Amino acid sequence: MLDFPRWKRIWLWGITLLGVAAALPSIMMLAGQPWPSQLPDPEINLGLDLAGGSHILLEADTGQVRDLRLDSMEEDVRRAMREAEPAIAIGDISTANGRLSFMVEQETQVDAAREVLLPMTEGVGLTGQRDWTIRVVDGQRLELIPTDAGLDQAVENAMDTATDVVRRRIDELGTREPTIIRSGDDRIVVQVPGLDDPQKLKALLGQTAKLEFKLVDQTALPSDVAQGIVPPGSQILPYAADSQQQGAVAVKRLGGIQGDQLTNAQQGYDQNGAAVVNITFNQEGGRKFAALTTANVGKPFAIVLDGSVLSAPNINEPILGGQAQISGGFNVDSANALAISLRSGALPIDLKVVEERTVGPDLGADSIRKGVLALIVGGVAVLVMMAVTYGRFGIYANIALLLNVLIILGVMAALGSTLTLPGIAGFVLTIGTAVDANVLINERIREERRRGRRVVQAVEVGYREAQRAILDANVTNVIAGVLLFLFGSGPIRGFAIVLIIGIVTSVFTAVTLTRMWVAGYLRKHRPADLNI
């Protein structure tokens, strides 16, 4: 127990020095001192609440929601009429003037068509408001007009989804603990700590990542397409800027499938070593994709991302496994970015960056100064109390405590974690348990001395018996920390990461290091009595 051979001492000191060295750049940064640039500088990131960061204001194009709703309503209406019993033939469909209008071919079926439309146009809420008003014009023409309430609700839902998607994308980047809040009706405020590479973040947030697979309209003449003449029922989409092909391609407007039903998207390589994105559909998406490719073997289909065609390969055989590969002139970075965007879901609405600036800390520099002062006052009080209560053993504990703080900072810096106020709560808790470990050990040694054990034996039993409680207490805290880290998000994660790191380091400093020092003292001085 008290036997520390030289190799063990070297190891322990080595680990300690490594931790302290890793903390040095952060300490210098916190103290506002320059750090020589030729040395490695793993600095701890301070969170938004402690140090501020960049602020990006995103604005959504809400008019888009109206158009998208019309398009999807058109598709729904066509399907519903086709699937009605008996089928209702309709024609002359148009989405002009912000309304969907179409003719029912047989006048006798107008009422039946109305019946079909009624449930489709009800509002989702319990307010009893309708999302669409149905009007019959000229006997055979039906018009669906979106109501304001329905449209507002749709915009609201789109903004909520967009906010979640933005959050997921930022989390995928590994930027820690952003602030993401909705502002007004159509804006999202994003704040991230630090100022590194806001360009990358902006690019990621600006990409809608709406993936579609559409059939190429082979009836369109290339000369017409080049002039922008579209066959009915088709649309012309340009090739993406970094695609291998130039110009534009005509695709069928309807009947394609959306690429939003994915379970995964990963960057990969094709046979030629070019960067691609491999996607895996969920069950429903896979079924639709299989049906589309089975029905159109031998024909080309276009892979469309945010309205531009990435590539338009031929369907050589039905693709049944629910997996597909997207190629289209990617490099590794752009393929990775697309994979992240696809994984975190498409934005239901285009967002553009309308404002960008740096912001100060949430807590305010004035508060942080006071907070640091308070922690110093509290810390010094603890050190003094430990020293006057346990004497030499208290001083050992104090040195261990100070090293512990440094090592936690060092490990956090090396891992690139972010320290926030919740993280400081984790810090206070681990420091508390570290102090408690020493209190437990020292009280136990006192107790064993009182029971008449000799010095060496008292110390040995003290460490052994106290260690059991320390172990159990720390293992339970690590269990809590790991679960909070895995399932939690935001401040809960910030707390958990410091807790996990802190527990490991505090067992090391408060138990192992102090035992080494106590053992050294006992061996060197062979005291007959302990002042503890």
Next chain:
Amino acid sequence: MKLLKLVPDDTNVKFLRWRLPFYIVSLILMAASWAAVLTNGLNLGVDFVGGQMIRATFVGEAEAPVSELRGDIEALGYGAPIIQRFGQPNEVSIRMRLPEGKDATQVKDLADRMTNAIVADMKRGHPDVRIDGVDSVSGKVSGELFQTGMLALLAAMVAISIYIWIRFEWQFGVGALFALVHDVSLTLGLFALTQMEFDLNIVAAILAIIGYSLNDTIVIYDRIRENLKKYRKLPVSELLDLSVNETLSRTVMTSLLTLVVLVALMFVGPASTFGFATAIAFGIFVGTYSSIYMAAPILIWLRVTSTSFVPVESATDKQENIARADT
């Protein structure tokens, strides 16, 4: 040098003599806490419920008077503002929680009145201040975030109980879980009763309380486990008293040390962390109490006996008993 001793040696306080009244009081307090949470509700901060964001530029000043603003706005009685430097040093954004109202129109009305009051207050001290915009903002916490957080907490508490069950006995797992529920309930009750603002940082404070309370409970449980193996014949209630007394000096010392840091944070630290520090300080007080009066007595009622642990006397135990007999 004579060292400080906070607790005299060999105390023998009969803590568990009053276990029944204390238990009843605690159960009543827990029920009262939940009643307070349900009737008063928590005063959720802007992180949760959203609010108004006012942006202002202090024209002609080098730096916005953030400290002064913080105090002035808080004195208006609409709650604590979150003030952030925004772009230039003389630009700020002020986030305020929406006032509570019966319906949307009333809330909007109250929010407008709050905004006007804040703007008027700024204008009084700084006539040149320019208001750049007033926007409604949502909370930072989406429903998804809140749910995953609750799930994480629940999973952690269950996993901890299972670990304690494996390392100790099932009764100890139940006792530790009960003590945790007690501490969290009372802390929430405190916030419901005082209507102190409950923000995201308080969530972290509650996690810290759980960690501390658990640590405390396990230290006492460890001593109970040790004594159960050592003293087979001792009635359980006396054995619990003995264990609590043996760990008393440690309990006092650790609680005191942690409280010192928190009291410093409460009174020397910034106003914005007062709630945070108060929550943890209160939690530590309650956590220490619950380890003695909640976690320990429950073992009696769940019928823990010395046979709960392996009834084989190990070599160290024998040695221990001999050592004890010698003294």
